[in-house]
Amino acid sequence: MGSVTVSNKKSQTTSLNNYNNLATAPVANKTESVTMNNYCNGWIGGEGASAMTSAPNLKPKIVYGTAGYILEDVPHFTDYISDLPTYPNPLQDNPAYSVVKQYFVHVDDSVPQKVVVHKDSERGVHFRRAGPRQKVYFESDEVKAAIVTCGGLCPGLNTVIRELVCGLHHMYGVKRVLGIEGGYRGFYARNTINLTPKSVNDIHKRGGTVLGTSRGGHDTNKIVDSIQDRGINQVYIIGGDGTQRGAAAIFEEVRRRGLKVAVVGIPKTIDNDIPVIDKSFGFDTAVEEAQRAINAAHVEAESVENGIGVVKLMGRYSGFIAMYATLASRDVDCCLIPESPFYLEGPGGLFEYIEKRLKENGHMVIVIAEGAGQELMSEKMQTMNKQDASGNKLLQDVGLWISQEIKDHFAREKTMAITLKYIDPTYMIRAIPSNASDNVYCTLLAQSAVHGAMAGYTGYTSGLVNGRQTYIPFYRINENRNHVVITDRMWARLLSSTNQPSFLGDKCHNEDDIEEEEPLNQLLDGDLSDDTLKVKKEISSI
């Protein structure tokens, strides 16, 4: 990292004016860095960089280094507030931490987004490594933190709340932590509750969120007014894609008002559809819990002649839970997800495959993600086109629909008598407490979030990238959605495990529809041939 400079001397940097210049930015063989930012006039960036107060200009903070190194950095108080005092990190006097060699993260540490490289590959995009810094921008007594949970439930929410409270308290001596009840609208429509290590001690053993949650109700101005009125200066916002977009809006307003308030996102989504990060907390728990439903479906199916078990799992736009639960189980004969169009009738269709499997095995199990086959249903049933309070499309029950279609088909064709059992465990899966590995993951996410806020970073989501905790700028989290890539190896592994048809027959959509996304994270095990091109494409499309 030695060659990458985030300089605090203006003369050593070159400022570029917009994202699209990325494609032409000179990057290689330079000792000084090329810094592209428009956060504020004269902003140079980086921890402790000198800064001047000015109207914020909401552009990404990108730093170039040698050999195609790109750091997509996160905002810092010093980008828009001048002359802030700093303090030694209290962790240096904490016996648990002070003995750890190199406990503080080096200012230049960053984590690559892509770890599979070729010998001539450019170094590509990096994110700032999370962790404690030597200097902090808050005194312990000064901090008044708030925590809010928004969107749908997910295993691990309570663990994150607990670890935020305990992390703030035990690591940084922060005594004032408020819980915002009932999601975003709780900022302006509800009272707050005091959270202490004692009051949150056992909550990780419970499902749901002790703070409550909601959809809709995001009013940026009212929320920031409430933050200001209550004297809150660190806000921890736990939620999915919608929530993180809301967090970005709050951050922008906070910065517009010039407030020293750290706005920190912690990504939550049982669907695992948040981009950039390896996976979201609660996902492992969901996959594990889904096994119980799949087992039950299998037991039912194999106990009768021509038994079919259908299990619906969550996944509104992304079929990760269905895919991983299928791969984990090995009892599943067919997995249907939103990303992989399928059809029912005719050669290569689902009915033909079901008949074949029943003849071979006498029973079968189908796992279907809730967002799969919505177009097929819409053809036959009138689409409701309704939305929830956050604007998410309300889906029809694909599990019920497909079960009925299968029953009708065999009743009509009279080829064989079947017995079908449909299991919908979706809300049972979502409501359980997180498992051991998710609990560890939640702890790391929460502690990383706290370290970043104390160090003056803001406007970021705390997330795992290639197994390392990082700070990711909101715009990267909010620009798209993570999908299963059906042209990627992981889906191929699933197809070879279930032996199901790929449904890529005549009736399938053309290839352009299918190959629109490339995987970006390790979970997908993608093999990107030219990451830099992709980064350029993504950044220029913002």
Ligand SMILES: Nc1ncnc2c1ncn2[C@@H]1O[C@H](COP(=O)(O)OP(=O)(O)OP(=O)(O)O)[C@@H](O)[C@H]1O
């Ligand atoms: N574009 C947006 N700008 C501001 N706020 C938003 C935006 N989208 C959603 N929100 C707010 O974020 C909160 C949560 O959104 P949503 O209900 O979509 O859940 P989510 O965070 O996406 O979680 P999940 O989908 O995993 O359940 C809601 O209060 C909603 O009003």
Ligand SMILES: O=P(O)(O)OC[C@H]1O[C@](O)(CO)[C@@H](O)[C@@H]1O
């Ligand atoms: O019934 P609710 O609370 O709107 O949640 C349902 C949705 O929430 C999710 O679990 C995402 O949090 C989706 O998989 C699902 O479609």
Ligand SMILES: [Mg+2]
């Ligand atoms: Mg969402």
